Amino acid sequence: MADKITIVLHSGDMDKVYSALIIANGALSMGMEASIFFTFWGLQRLKKGGLDKGPLSKMHMLGLGKWMVKNRMKKVNVASLDRMLTDFKELGGKILACDMTMEIMGIKKEDLREDLISDYCAVGTFVLEAKNSKVSLFI
Template sequence: MTERKKTTIVLFSGDYDKVMAAYIIANGAAAYDHEVTIFHTFWGLNALRKDEDIIADKSFIEKMFGKMMPRGANKLGLSKMHMAGIGPKMIKDVIKKHNALPLPQLIEMAQEQDIKLVACTMTMDLLGLKQEELLDNVELAGVAAYLGDAENGNVNLFI
């Protein structure tokens, strides 16, 4: 009996294009029967935010971070050619035109394929994000859990 291969991704970036690349690799790996974990840290947490305004008990600085950071996958900017929001619109248009999946659907597909979506507890604390602001079925864990997955991983990436 062979063991399942493992792919782990640290998703640090909150750019639409980079998050898209991460989820395309992750969904591909899951389709090839890899056990896949995406560990969302720093700006990568924004991809997991619900798009509604969640009332949470926050300090002033936490509220500021919450307001300034994009709320969910559909609101993320581009790493290049953002051009005040025209770039993301162009990318979304070509995605639609080519019948490719936009980011929110890539994340849904990841959940359907049982990809483990993890939110880094330490950076949630730092940025003042609360669990109720995140999508359902996201696990909270720290760097130790990430390393436990990654040290046996076949494909480990930092995106």
């Protein structure tokens, strides 16, 4: 079993996307391999201009909660989602886009940030990644 982490990102909520990227980047910085399988609402965040969209999962309050959290994050110098995703890819992380979800939701390759995506794949690719990982998470 490889020193590796595999994450399914099913949610597109801002705090959950942050959680996945913080964990995955942490694993990469510790010398592990890391992959994130973006599916359903998580896949929406890979759309061009879509990374910063989506609600905060709790306390969204018509966008006020998200605004407050983003301001607090800025004050303590938390990197943006775009920076974290770019860092993840540059550090060797794999970004897997679920092609079945793309078909279901009418998302085309040209709708997505193709510069970040390592592979367009099905669940079998995720299962193989997870099977060979010490850690698997569903977010």
